[in-house]
Amino acid sequence: MTGAELLLQALSQEGVKVIFGYPGAVLCALYDALLDSNIQHVLVRHEQGAVHAADAYARVSGQVGVCLATSGPGATNLVTGIANAYMDSIPLVALTGQVPTGLLGTDSFQEADITGITMPITKHSYLVKDARELPRIVKEAFYIARSGRPGPVLIDLPKDVLNQEVAQPEQAVLSLKSYKVFSKGNMGQIVEAAKALAESRRPVLYAGGGVINAGAENVLKAVVEKASLPVVTTLMGIGSLPSRHPNLLGMVGMHGTVTANYAVDACDLLIAVGVRFDDRVTSGLKHRFATQAKIIHIDIDPAEIGKVIRAHIPIVGDARLVLEGLLAHLVPPQTGPWWEQLRQWQADHPLGHESEGISPQLVIEKIGAIAGPEAVVATDVGQHQMWAAQYYPVFKPRHFITSGGLGTMGFGLPAAVGAQVAKPDKTVFLISGDGSFQMTIQELATVAQYALPIKIALMNNGVLGLVRQWQKLFFEERFSQIQLHANPDFIRLAEAYGIKGLRVEELSQVEGALQEAMAHRGPVLLDFVISPDEDVYPMVPPGKEITEMLGR
């Protein structure tokens, strides 16, 4: 058996069904072995597409995503996507080809030190020197990727290792003496947290991506309902509680709802679950965030606790297990007056948009209504992403796929590919912008090749909207390099790939176009022509406290 065959066997044993990849010279043995494997391979058009697709596959399915790229430029093209997965704690195994071990370190053709390059953006990495180690390394890589705080692991595979004939491989047994995973929280701390909750009068639960990673949505709902807790979420926490849940105040932070930001500012107890107090939430002001509150911080990564904000009650553990413990000891606090205040804020500062004609917020709401609660929506990065976070109704975890921490323009289209491959029977909508979309537009060919019935909603305003908004508000409308003057005709572009294209310029056309897109069996690109003057509000200006929002 060759190293390549052994690798594929080990991947199968880890339950891998699909690899997103792109071949290259050093990977020939592996691509040859793939022909005889039952693992599906999705051929992307750029390695960045492979890693984003694998990332989104993981987000949607909850399984470890796998991508594959050749040595040198193939491997370096993965870097952005690996960083993206690392920032959002997504379980991913990136396989890279490498030059033969004898040539390592000699600057040989298509050589790049990819384990060195990715060291700060991976949980761990391996450079395989002997194919006999592959079963153990693959097992460890998947275990590290999915356990604890999930993240990307890279396995670098020299050509000769893939070609190596292996008679007696090592056993696939974990050998990770120094790797610890915290799961159950300290019961004393949980009891302490329950006591603090019972005594609080103005509690808020602040939920993030850790809730979704832990599969804690049901126990979260139970805790929230039993204690009448108001909930704010991060961008990554969207879907942890259904959008229409009465206890949900919305997203918190720079483009959060006014009520969510006021609530965090005024609360006397902040229960932070699976969050990392990102500066897009706290405005980077650390100790001017939730200043009146006692802070309970629940996180599986001990290093997150105390990194940004001192927690009064730190609990290291899996969000689901800790919340189950909390539920068992929960005594509902008296929150009547607090809810009156919150409802008043909601009435005074509703999330709303006003514009004549076709507005992106309205389009996004209509997509939500027509796509239905089972649809998966992927976004790119920019204004459309914030509008989607604010207006798209998300009913379940793992149904809102977005690049949170890294904010990677170009994530959207390959992410939609990964989502559709993970859930072939679901409606997958991509909400993108004309800037982001063009960063990975080549993946339209992947959509076409695999006949993925993705519905692409392009919020096309001809500008880099979020940067334009900053230039408008903070640089006296001195617009610099944000005009995308030579945008292609996106309809004709879609058609060039054999993808149906629909242009929507009037409000009256929106619903009909969306119905037509849903009725079409294949992929569709909807080009929504919107005004560049549409901005994202509310907005906390940089350096301001989260209560000082523009557009209240």
Place this chain on the structure above:
Amino acid sequence: MLHTLAVLVENHPGVLTRVAGLFARRAYNIESLSVCQTENPAISRMTIVVAGDDQVIEQVSKQLHKLVVVHKVTDLTGQAIVDRELALIRVRVNAETRLEVLQTVDVFRGRVVDMGRTNITVELTGDGEKIDAFVRTIRNYGLLELVRTGKIAITRSDS
């Protein structure tokens, strides 16, 4: 404040890069670092001296723990420890100063490991302050070259 961390890591290629890279990207400053294999050949011990307040040191320690190659991190600061550095120091001498320099070396319990016509080389072990004091004293005679290891430290026995 300076903290001394004892970090047990796997004895593999690339481990030093992982640890040093972590310090660099999180903007923690390494004052000194020494690393060597331990009594168990699979494990290396790093003694890292790092500057920072308690919160910084807590983060350093937690972030180190997250590296798969790190087994154990102990903050030796404030504990009963024996710590040593080794220095090799070349000092200028002439007929007049030779005796004074040799006496100074004696006072600091140093050893002369090489002697030339115009200079001598001294080996000195001790804690950092002792070596600093020796260097200050000898500087008047003409300090030609100084090589100094990072700190190594071990906890004292319970008795």
